[in-house]
Amino acid sequence: MLALWRLGFRGALAWLLVVAFASTAVAAPSGPPVRIGSTLALTGPLAPTALLHKIAGEIYIEELNKANGLLGRPVEWVLLDDQSKPDVARSLYEKLITVDKVDLLMGPYATSGILAAMGVAQRYQKVLPHHSFGMPHLAKYEMHFPTAPFGPQPNVTVPTTVFDALAATATPPKSVAIVTSKFPSAQFLSAGARDVAAKRGLKVALYLEYEFGTRDWGALAARVKDAQADFLWVGSLGLDSNQLLEAMKKLDYTPPRHFHLFPAPGPLALAPDGKLGLATTVFEEHPPFTNNPGAARLVPLFRERASKANVPYPYVDTQAGGSFAAWQILEAAVMATKSLDDKVLGQWLRKNRVPTIIGTLRFDGPNNYGDDLFKVKQVQDGKWVVVWPRDFAAPGARLLPP
Amino acid sequence: MPSLTLLGQAVVSGLLAGGIYGLLALGLSLSWGLLRLVNLAHFALALLGAYLTYQLGTAFHVPPWLAALVIVPAFFVLGMAFHAVFAYFRVTEFGSLLVTFGVAVILESLIQWFWTADYRRYETAYATTSIRVGPLFVPALELLACLTAAGLALGTWAWLRFTYVGKALRASAEDPAIAAAFGVNHRRQAFLLSGVSAAYAGIAGAFIALISTLAPSQIWAWVGVVFAVVIIGGLANPIGALLAGLLIGVSESVTMAVAAPAWAPLVSFSLLILILILRPDRV
Numbered sequence: 001m002l003a004l005w006r007l008g009f010r011g012a013l014a015w016l017l018v019v020a021f022a023s024t025a026v027a028a029p030s031g032p033p034v035r036i037g038s039t040l041a042l043t044g045p046l047a048p049t050a051l052l053h054k055i056a057g058e059i060y061i062e063e064l065n066k067a068n069g070l071l072g073r074p075v076e077w078v079l080l081d082d083q084s085k086p087d088v089a090r091s092l093y094e095k096l097i098t099v100d101k102v103d104l105l106m107g108p109y110a111t112s113g114i115l116a117a118m119g120v121a122q123r124y125q126k127v128l129p130h131h132s133f134g135m136p137h138l139a140k141y142e143m144h145f146p147t148a149p150f151g152p153q154p155n156v157t158v159p160t161t162v163f164d165a166l167a168a169t170a171t172p173p174k175s176v177a178i179v180t181s182k183f184p185s186a187q188f189l190s191a192g193a194r195d196v197a198a199k200r201g202l203k204v205a206l207y208l209e210y211e212f213g214t215r216d217w218g219a220l221a222a223r224v225k226d227a228q229a230d231f232l233w234v235g236s237l238g239l240d241s242n243q244l245l246e247a248m249k250k251l252d253y254t255p256p257r258h259f260h261l262f263p264a265p266g267p268l269a270l271a272p273d274g275k276l277g278l279a280t281t282v283f284e285e286h287p288p289f290t291n292n293p294g295a296a297r298l299v300p301l302f303r304e305r306a307s308k309a310n311v312p313y314p315y316v317d318t319q320a321g322g323s324f325a326a327w328q329i330l331e332a333a334v335m336a337t338k339s340l341d342d343k344v345l346g347q348w349l350r351k352n353r354v355p356t357i358i359g360t361l362r363f364d365g366p367n368n369y370g371d372d373l374f375k376v377k378q379v380q381d382g383k384w385v386v387v388w389p390r391d392f393a394a395p396g397a398r399l400l401p402p
Numbered sequence: 403m404p405s406l407t408l409l410g411q412a413v414v415s416g417l418l419a420g421g422i423y424g425l426l427a428l429g430l431s432l433s434w435g436l437l438r439l440v441n442l443a444h445f446a447l448a449l450l451g452a453y454l455t456y457q458l459g460t461a462f463h464v465p466p467w468l469a470a471l472v473i474v475p476a477f478f479v480l481g482m483a484f485h486a487v488f489a490y491f492r493v494t495e496f497g498s499l500l501v502t503f504g505v506a507v508i509l510e511s512l513i514q515w516f517w518t519a520d521y522r523r524y525e526t527a528y529a530t531t532s533i534r535v536g537p538l539f540v541p542a543l544e545l546l547a548c549l550t551a552a553g554l555a556l557g558t559w560a561w562l563r564f565t566y567v568g569k570a571l572r573a574s575a576e577d578p579a580i581a582a583a584f585g586v587n588h589r590r591q592a593f594l595l596s597g598v599s600a601a602y603a604g605i606a607g608a609f610i611a612l613i614s615t616l617a618p619s620q621i622w623a624w625v626g627v628v629f630a631v632v633i634i635g636g637l638a639n640p641i642g643a644l645l646a647g648l649l650i651g652v653s654e655s656v657t658m659a660v661a662a663p664a665w666a667p668l669v670s671f672s673l674l675i676l677i678l679i680l681r682p683d684r685v
């Protein structure tokens with residue numbers, strides 16, 4: 001008190017304000033937890049990629065709780081395993097809302113699961129942020145909020161970005177072979193690539209669709225080799241790309257240029273056959289993406305956790321980036337409205353732009369989609385780097401020819 | 403119209419894929435046909451064998467052939483242990499389907515717990531080695547797997563046909579009471595056969611580790627097609643399993659080469675339905 005007296009009234013007031021602010025800033029969240037429910041494909045064919053979303057989500061919740069939680073309350077993530085099955089996801093979201101009585105929802109991983117969860121969220125009028133939905137025209141619910149920033153017409157904009165990148169090289173391709181999984185979003189974007197390529201005057205030498213879960217890649221590889229196109233577009237999920245490239249290698253064939261839609265980033269970057277492969281992304285671990293303070297904080301934490309979880313490629317990329325952004329928009333809406341009411345949050349998100357680590361997102365376009373923020377990345381020296389558009393390219397990086 | 407090279411390459415690819423189907427079907431066919439146990443855990447054991455081969459190779463630099471020398475005997479013992487449990491609880495043919503499904507789920511969970519759900523790839527210098535035959539390429543590892551499948555199928559056929567144990571096993575499967583009256587100790591031979599089936603899963607696993615990228619859920623990727631192979635080939639018929647594997651492999655591969663690849667899975671199951679209509683006694 002003596003010290004305060006000596007500071008004088010204004011000094012003491014300032015000191016008290018600093019102490020009060022500091023104590024608020026570091027105060028541990030208290031009270032009943034805010035429960036956020038979601039599923040992820042913790043098992044099943046989508047599990048390897050869903051693991052990246054789990055790590056990103058866990059980091060986000062921990063960081064949130066280390067600060068002040070949500071509205072001063074701790075946050076609890078009620079996470080269930082949907083086994084990569086949309087029907088299981090649907091039942092579990094029903095359970096999260098009616099049995100677990102969670103306050104808020106977060107989306108599952110991948111298009112089919114999100115579509116299943118969206119129906120449940122719509123029935124109970126819950127806000128559904130999600131991070132990996134690839135078919136915007138099917139998302140009709142007014143309170144879904146995507147952070148996979150495909151824009152309203154990704155079947156046009158995503159292939160256009162890819163072909164623009166290739167057209168800017170010294171030897172743009174004149175023909176394309178398209179091989180795609182029948183998984184809904186992959187097929188949708190690849191069919192779009194066929195149309196975009198044809199409109200740009202490229203010869204579509206081959207267009208093939210294969211079943212999700214194909215085992216024998218030899219015959220597919222033989223058809224790609226037979227087509228002898230300048231550029232191969234693989235509408236792949238997970239390991240499809242690695243398996244197809246390996247099967248082609250066994251036929252002594254390497255496509256001059258190859259693009260992969262939703263590859264498992266680690267295995268493709270680390271495989272010898274993945275060299276110079278292209279893919280799309282919304283975040284990679286280099287400037288300008290890492291200039292964002294949130295991203296700079298996430299990158300080392302993610303690397304540490306992912307390494308501990310034995311993830312072969314423990315870097316933040318489009319999956320973890322999109323996941324992190326989904327948590328960011330939910331937090332932004334809660335903190336801005338000081339509410340957990342789904343309708344209030346939904347209205348706020350539709351009216352406001354939210355800065356995230358993958359860019360500023362808006363939800364005021366058709367079906368709540370804003371801009372297509374996807375960029376083109378390439379495997380260079382065993383690591384993914386953005387090469388297009390040039391503003392987002394890694395320092396010194398450019399799209400390398402074969 | 404597809405070129406002859408494309409068709410030829412599709413046939414080669416199908417034959418080699420069929421060899422893997424046959425290799426996986428072999429143990430399943432034996433346990434189903436001779437022990438009346440529909441062993442879904444066979445697929446989980448094969449994948450466990452693959453992961454162990456991967457682990458020994460990547461963590462301890464044990465070459466795959468040496469890993470197989472450790473894994474195959476260990477799986478033989480594991481197969482016998484499984485059979486001890488089945489025998490103790492008197493698991494029936496239908497019951498075995500449920501019990502072994504549970505075992506497969508447990509093994510999948512254990513694999514995921516230890517190796518995580520992420521993909522694992524056993525990189526070897528010879529993974530993409532191929533032998534060139536005119537315009538065609540024959541991948542070396544797949545060829546070795548196919549030849550191993552053929553060797554095991556022939557050896558197992560000879561074992562069942564010409565040895566006392568083989569004859570006794572077939573007799574017990576045909577009529578256990580009469581076989582017992584002739585002094586056949588079915589119980590002991592059932593342990594032996596369970597061990598052999600599991601050992602075959604271990605061998606298949608070693609090849610899967612070298613050929614495929616591993617993920618825990620892969621256990622279920624083979625179930626449909628391998629069941630089709632077992633039924634088309636005939637229960638407890640090793641040569642039949644191999645030939646059915648080759649037939650399905652080639653049919654699928656040629657379908658992929660000349661028509662839409664998405665039609666390929668239709669082929670194996672259409673063949674299965676056709677066989678069941680024409681020969682309903684195969685199961």
